[in-house]
Amino acid sequence: MSSGKEFSPQRMALLAHMLGDPAQQWFALGLAETVGVRSSTVYDALKAWTVKGWIEFGWEDIDPEVEGRPRRKLYRFSSDGAAMARTALDSHQQTLERAIRGQFQPNRPRLA
């Protein structure tokens, strides 16, 4: 059973965007800007997904002296991370569908 925060609409939008191109690398603020969610949500989600092993991170390959800015932390799906994320999303979607079907069943038993 997933918590409400695990598949909030913002996190689902984020995951859907990332699964659109699983080979790509992202940085947190870029994701926030592209998907249109708050940076705090992105940081929370990326941290949770890193703990789950869906994504892994590395550091941007630049010379900070040359670029004049610090390196960004880049996130990408782990080897089987995209598959695990898709499975979790599928499972969540099935739960939602069951709930919707249950909501519209005309002959469901009533409580007392």
Place this chain on the structure above:
Amino acid sequence: MSTMLAIGGAVVVVVLWCLLAAVSGVLGDELKGWIAWATRRLVERAAARTTDPDHARDLRADFEAALQSPDHRPIWLLCQSTFVYRASARTQRGNTRFPAVAFFLRAILGLNLFVLVFYLGFVRGLLVLAALTIIYAWGAILRELSKPPRRQRP
């Protein structure tokens, strides 16, 4: 006469336009500087509040990189730093390490209030206490307003 007026009007418009462009550029740069300062300040405070040093380093690096990038949007970044700051404040409130600190701070505050009332006398002391209560209540109201609405039970 009407030709002179038209030419004069056009000159005035052009001069005003140039002045406005110059001033807006200077003002815009000044404002951008202040917005960047506020963004850095909020990120620093958010990073100081978090108990995860890795997250603090990520925050600083990401926002600094974004601020240094030439095509960044200052207002958007300021908003994002506000979100990060508010999230860190929520985390801090839920943190188990800080209630002990808060208890000692309140104890010191209580001691100070006792000294204040003792030296100011009863009436003036009460007035100061009333003022402090109003300030505290106002802070509590603002904190309550900044929370998301509670879910209503069906």
